[in-house]
Amino acid sequence: AVGVTAGIGEELIVRGLFQTRFGWLLPNLAFASAHGFQYGWDALLNVFVIGAVLAWVRHRWNTTGSVLVHATYNFVLVIGGIIGLPGF
Numbered sequence: 199a200v201g202v203t204a205g206i207g208e209e210l211i212v213r214g215l216f217q218t219r220f221g222w223l224l225p226n227l228a229f230a231s232a233h234g235f236q237y238g239w240d241a242l243l244n245v246f247v248i249g250a251v252l253a254w255v256r257h258r259w260n261t262t263g264s265v266l267v268h269a270t271y272n273f274v275l276v277i278g279g280i281i282g283l284p285g286f
Contacts, residue, residue, distance in 0.1 A: 200276070205268035213252060214261040222253035 208229065214226035232244040235243060248271070256264035278286030 202273055205270075205272045206265050207266040209252065209256070209261060209268050212249070213256040213264045215255055217253060222250070222257065226250055226253055245269040 200267040210227045212229045216228070226246060226249040230242050233245045234242055252264045252268055254268050275286060
């Protein structure tokens with residue numbers, strides 16, 4: 199539930215609100231920097247790339263599409279961590 203709801207909230211704010219007003223780069227930098235304390239500075243490039251993909255999904259389809267992709271991504275990460283898959 200945490201992974202799915204985080205994806206919903208982040209996408210509504212970052213892609214739905216900020217991306218429509220400021221383009222994709224500035225909101226994506228904010229998105230990546232907001233994850234700095236959660237993942238550490240070494241993972242920020244990965245978060246930035248994932249955010250860029252989500253920005254493209256939002257641009258190509260809509261905010262609902264980016265919410266679904268983000269929530270699914272978070273869900274897979276959480277389940278992978280729970281069952282102990284390597285790399286999760």
